Amino acid sequence: MSEYTGYNGNSLEFLKINKIQVGDSVKIFADITYLGIIMPRYEHSDDKHVVLKLKSGYNIGLEIEKIEKIEKNPPIEKSLEKNQEIRNNEDLPNILLLSTGGTIASKIDYRTGAVTPVLTAEELNSSVPELGEIANIDTKVLFSEYSENIMPQHWLKIAQTIKEYSKSDYSGIIIAHGTDTMHYTSSFLSFSLAGFPIPIVLVGSQRSSDRASSDAALNLIGAVKFLIESKTNGIYIVMHQDENDETIACHIGTRVRKNHTSKRGAFQTIGSDPAFLIVNNKIHKNMKKDFFKIQGFEPKIKINEKVALVKYHPGYDPDLLKNIIDSGYKAIIFEGTGLGHIGENMYPVVKRANEIGIFMGMTSQCIDGRVRMTVYESGRDLLNLGIVPLENMIPEIALVKAMWVTGNTEKYDEIKESMLNEIASEFST
Amino acid sequence: MSEYTGYNGNSLEFLKINKIQVGDSVKIFADITYLGIIMPRYEHSDDKHVVLKLKSGYNIGLEIEKIEKIEKNPPIEKSLEKNQEIRNNEDLPNILLLSTGGTIASKIDYRTGAVTPVLTAEELNSSVPELGEIANIDTKVLFSEYSENIMPQHWLKIAQTIKEYSKSDYSGIIIAHGTDTMHYTSSFLSFSLAGFPIPIVLVGSQRSSDRASSDAALNLIGAVKFLIESKTNGIYIVMHQDENDETIACHIGTRVRKNHTSKRGAFQTIGSDPAFLIVNNKIHKNMKKDFFKIQGFEPKIKINEKVALVKYHPGYDPDLLKNIIDSGYKAIIFEGTGLGHIGENMYPVVKRANEIGIFMGMTSQCIDGRVRMTVYESGRDLLNLGIVPLENMIPEIALVKAMWVTGNTEKYDEIKESMLNEIASEFST
Numbered sequence: 021m022s023e024y025t026g027y028n029g030n031s032l033e034f035l036k037i038n039k040i041q042v043g044d045s046v047k048i049f050a051d052i053t054y055l056g057i058i059m060p061r062y063e064h065s066d067d068k069h070v071v072l073k074l075k076s077g078y079n080i081g082l083e084i085e086k087i088e089k090i091e092k093n094p095p096i097e098k099s100l101e102k103n104q105e106i107r108n109n110e111d112l113p114n115i116l117l118l119s120t121g122g123t124i125a126s127k128i129d130y131r132t133g134a135v136t137p138v139l140t141a142e143e144l145n146s147s148v149p150e151l152g153e154i155a156n157i158d159t160k161v162l163f164s165e166y167s168e169n170i171m172p173q174h175w176l177k178i179a180q181t182i183k184e185y186s187k188s189d190y191s192g193i194i195i196a197h198g199t200d201t202m203h204y205t206s207s208f209l210s211f212s213l214a215g216f217p218i219p220i221v222l223v224g225s226q227r228s229s230d231r232a233s234s235d236a237a238l239n240l241i242g243a244v245k246f247l248i249e250s251k252t253n254g255i256y257i258v259m260h261q262d263e264n265d266e267t268i269a270c271h272i273g274t275r276v277r278k279n280h281t282s283k284r285g286a287f288q289t290i291g292s293d294p295a296f297l298i299v300n301n302k303i304h305k306n307m308k309k310d311f312f313k314i315q316g317f318e319p320k321i322k323i324n325e326k327v328a329l330v331k332y333h334p335g336y337d338p339d340l341l342k343n344i345i346d347s348g349y350k351a352i353i354f355e356g357t358g359l360g361h362i363g364e365n366m367y368p369v370v371k372r373a374n375e376i377g378i379f380m381g382m383t384s385q386c387i388d389g390r391v392r393m394t395v396y397e398s399g400r401d402l403l404n405l406g407i408v409p410l411e412n413m414i415p416e417i418a419l420v421k422a423m424w425v426t427g428n429t430e431k432y433d434e435i436k437e438s439m440l441n442e443i444a445s446e447f448s449t
Numbered sequence: 450m451s452e453y454t455g456y457n458g459n460s461l462e463f464l465k466i467n468k469i470q471v472g473d474s475v476k477i478f479a480d481i482t483y484l485g486i487i488m489p490r491y492e493h494s495d496d497k498h499v500v501l502k503l504k505s506g507y508n509i510g511l512e513i514e515k516i517e518k519i520e521k522n523p524p525i526e527k528s529l530e531k532n533q534e535i536r537n538n539e540d541l542p543n544i545l546l547l548s549t550g551g552t553i554a555s556k557i558d559y560r561t562g563a564v565t566p567v568l569t570a571e572e573l574n575s576s577v578p579e580l581g582e583i584a585n586i587d588t589k590v591l592f593s594e595y596s597e598n599i600m601p602q603h604w605l606k607i608a609q610t611i612k613e614y615s616k617s618d619y620s621g622i623i624i625a626h627g628t629d630t631m632h633y634t635s636s637f638l639s640f641s642l643a644g645f646p647i648p649i650v651l652v653g654s655q656r657s658s659d660r661a662s663s664d665a666a667l668n669l670i671g672a673v674k675f676l677i678e679s680k681t682n683g684i685y686i687v688m689h690q691d692e693n694d695e696t697i698a699c700h701i702g703t704r705v706r707k708n709h710t711s712k713r714g715a716f717q718t719i720g721s722d723p724a725f726l727i728v729n730n731k732i733h734k735n736m737k738k739d740f741f742k743i744q745g746f747e748p749k750i751k752i753n754e755k756v757a758l759v760k761y762h763p764g765y766d767p768d769l770l771k772n773i774i775d776s777g778y779k780a781i782i783f784e785g786t787g788l789g790h791i792g793e794n795m796y797p798v799v800k801r802a803n804e805i806g807i808f809m810g811m812t813s814q815c816i817d818g819r820v821r822m823t824v825y826e827s828g829r830d831l832l833n834l835g836i837v838p839l840e841n842m843i844p845e846i847a848l849v850k851a852m853w854v855t856g857n858t859e860k861y862d863e864i865k866e867s868m869l870n871e872i873a874s875e876f877s878t
Contacts, residue, residue: 166827168790172764200786204763281788281818325764331784333845334633335601335754335852343772355760357629359710361597385845387816389710398595416814419762 026061049089113191115155121164122198124225148237167198175208179321192219192247199224206273207420210255210444215317235284242268254311260284270296274446322427331355332362338369351379351422355415360391374406383415455490478518542620550593551627553654577666596627604637621648621676628653635702636849639684639873644746664713671697683740689713699725703875751856760784761791767798780808780851784844789820803835812844
């Protein structure tokens with residue numbers, strides 16, 4: 021990243037003439053006077069605007085033609101110091117923020133210009149100053165990965181880190197995480213940290229912090245508010261409920277899915293309302309039961325990656341399944357059609373998998389609703405072939421659960437029992 | 450199926466005492482007097498009710514304790530004759546109904562007691578008498594399969610059959626089809642029968658006709674109404690919009706998905722409203738463009754099944770992809786995360802697939818929204834590795850399109866061009 025990242029043509033010239041670089045704290049005189057920091061832009065942005073991060077944490081785009089004057093202004097250090105003081109306010113609750121990467125953390129690097137896709141306490145407090153007013157936030161950088169590169173080994177590291185804080189004085193833990201695979205991570209934590217005493221939230225953003233429409237600040241504020249006020253435990257994903265800024269949704273970490281590629285309200289609880297909503301800064305609880313089935317904290321931080329997710333479709337070649345079986349997989353989660361079906365042409369291979377003791381669970385590619393394999397003959401056939409209906413578990417979450425279960429036991433009966441035994445609200449009523 | 454299918458205990462005894470069998474036309478005296486046909490029930494039904502199909506096509510359950518008298522009543526033949534007459538009314542439009550099986554066709558076998566999971570004209574007209582009043586319906590049984598057993602070879606048979614009717618006097622064609630894989634079939638027909646001059650609808654039911662809540666009759670009536678009144682062409686799926694009986698939705702056959710395992714309104718157009726709605730028997734058009742890009746009818750009824758749908762997830766083993774490549778597959782559709790990503794650990798195998806000329810297209814497991822692979826470095830890496838972003842094509846539909854495209858050409862450039870070239874409304878704006 022250079023000192024003019026993303027600026028070109030007129031806007032680049034405008035910055036150069038005024039001796040302003042990305043990351044500079046500036047005062048801009050236009051229709052009104054703006055104070056803030058010049059942000060980098062995307063490669064293919066227009067050349068008519070500069071983007072300014074206001075002290076509120078919001079970004080705005082200002083048309084250079086309408087700017088009367090721009091001047092450098094170095095108040096950021098002072099602001100940082102002030103935030104630092106707030107951080108150590110003994111009257112406020114303490115929150116731990118673990119950074120793993122993702123959009124929420126990857127574009128906060130506006131001051132140095134360097135690629136430092138991590139959230140430090142200082143950066144966080146200066147970019148979202150409201151946080152320092154409601155909590156003391158300690159931050160820790162675990163790693164820095166876009167979430168498509170988060171692997172089960174990363175899940176283990178996050179869980180092991182969190183495990184150490186079960187008896188801390190934190191009111192809750194935030195994990196800054198890329199949104200792409202956030203619900204896979206949240207479900208692994210839900211199973212492996214069953215009974216963890218304080219709430220854990222994963223928070224991300226759909227629009228990076230250098231865009232005017234970024235949802236990063238509000239999602240973070242919502243996450244902290246939830247951790248302080250929800251009086252609950254469990255693992256949740258906290259994101260915008262929709263395109264508006266009024267409502268932040270807190271989803272059960274095992275009942276949630278990213279259902280839109282780009283919208284701010286991309287995450288949806290499947291089959292019911294979000295567990296909590298924060299509407300205009302007030303928290304509302306919809307959740308009717310405890311997140312965890314067990315009371316005490318019983319961490320089981322193990323995983324086996326030899327679990328396959330098989331999405332059935334017309335033309336799916338049973339030989340692909342045969343290859344999975346021959347490769348030493350311990351469990352197969354089917355994403356069947358409708359109520360939980362796969363074609364008759366799959367039966368011989370399924371039969372073989374059953375005979376050699378591979379656990380097979382059925383979910384539905386419909387995503388919403390419950391598998392019911394007793395309605396049609398074909399479903400009953402599959403039951404007889406040893407496929408276990410997994411109620412209304414979401415396919416991706418069933419996959420993660422099977423990885424976790426088979427990481428903890430190799431015995432078929434125990435695997436089957438654990439898969440059907442609710443641990444962390446993975447079945448909804 | 451016996452003459453008492455599904456009846457047991459008290460209800461079985463009730464029927465036996467009164468010498469009534471499944472399929473009998475009866476008059477029942479209770480709170481009011483009911484005329485209808487005794488329907489079979491599911492294996493595990495209670496023993497307190499009998500199910501009656503009313504002349505309207507609706508089924509109701511009647512509590513046997515509240516039945517004062519039941520007597521056999523043979524008006525069904527007369528009703529059939531009447532419908533037969535209506536069928537040949539020259540003033541009414543002609544509709545062709547092709548039966549392929551599925552719930553909508555599998556439980557209409559209430560008169561013979563035998564397993565005849567097909568729709569004949571007579572059965573159709575007697576079970577949904579309204580149909581005979583609005584159209585002459587010719588029926589043809591193609592095969593009788595639950596839709597999880599519908600294979601690409603079945604798609605070919607349906608398409609080849611329909612092709613012959615491009616110059617008939619039918620106003621439209623109905624395909625009775627199981628709901629599980631209906632959207633796979635509808636998209637194959639959309640591509641292979643591009644430009645077909647009259648509208649084609651696939652119709653199914655989520656609840657079989659022997660259940661009080663069956664949606665079969667209304668979906669069929671809606672389908673016929675749509676074919677007669679829509680003044681359009683293209684391939685659509687016609688089903689309940691929601692749990693109510695007021696609204697029937699007509700979805701574009703390449704933009705629709707079964708999103709709930711059991712609800713009557715299980716089908717949803719992804720990313721926009723249904724193309725047409727029939728609200729309280731009035732048709733409303735939302736569709737803004739023509740279904741097909743081309744004007745004339747250009748059937749290309751070919752398929753290649755060597756196309757894989759690869760759903761990426763944390764822990765997905767690149768060796769599974771390697772096996773697909775080594776098995777002679779011609780195309781791979783990725784169901785990536787978020788805006789269209791897969792983990793870095795996949796890059797070496799992807800690179801190899803690209804080198805040997807396998808077409809790779811990217812869709813998103815978010816289902817809704819558009820892939821955009823220029824936003825993040827990882828997306829740009831994948832573009833460089835030859836993966837083609839498929840805009841907002843639904844993963845299952847992209848799979849079917851790739852099967853169809855690679856069935857028609859083996860040349861990489863032509864495959865790529867066809868995949869990106871809209872044919873049958875598979876991209877939405």
